[in-house]
Amino acid sequence: MAKKVWTGIRLVVMTLFSFLFFVVLLLFLQLNGDEESSGLELFGYTSFTVLSNSMEPTFSAGDVIIIEQVENAEVGDVVTYMTPERRLFTHRIVNESIEQGSKSYITKGDNNSIEDRLPIVSEQIVGVHRFTIPKVGLVAETIQKNIDMRYVVFIPLMLFFILTIVEMIQKKRNKPKEEQLYEKESP
Incomplete structure (x- = not known):
């Protein structure tokens, strides 16, 4: 026994x-220190720690978001994209346009009053937001600092x-x- x-x-x-x-x-x-810090990548999904409140109330600073790598994004999708300066942002696509056969997207943070200054193209999109794990990034930051x-x-x-x-x-x-x-x- x-x-x-x-x-x-x-x-x-x-x-x-x-x-x-x-x-x-x-x-x-x-945590790595970007606007959005990437974590583990597994089966086409990647985790990111959100470091700003530009997407409140959808998610907040300190939340971990999981994005999926996809071929096509649509208006209304929340996407993580990389700027030419190699910074990551996660904002919602609010408009799309096709000029000279190339599709571009206008993005905006849900908590921002104006759209992002520059449009993005499909090649800049890292993935589409699938779900959020609230405040896990704050725990990671606390562990890393202390x-x-x-x-x-x-x-x-x-x-x-x-x-x-x-x-x-x-x-x-x-x-x-x-x-x-x-x-x-x-x-």
């Missing part, structure tokens, strides 16, 4: 540890190795007992 309880506790601890480790790793990767990141990675890895070693030692201790029981039951 005690063995089953210990196995259950180990499973819960390792699951919790793994989840927290990957959440901290995601938060660590999230904790030495070597410890954020080093301590969980050391805990993982210690737990693995303890588990290996326990298996070696229990193995002779299991072999003895098997030998006693065998004719």
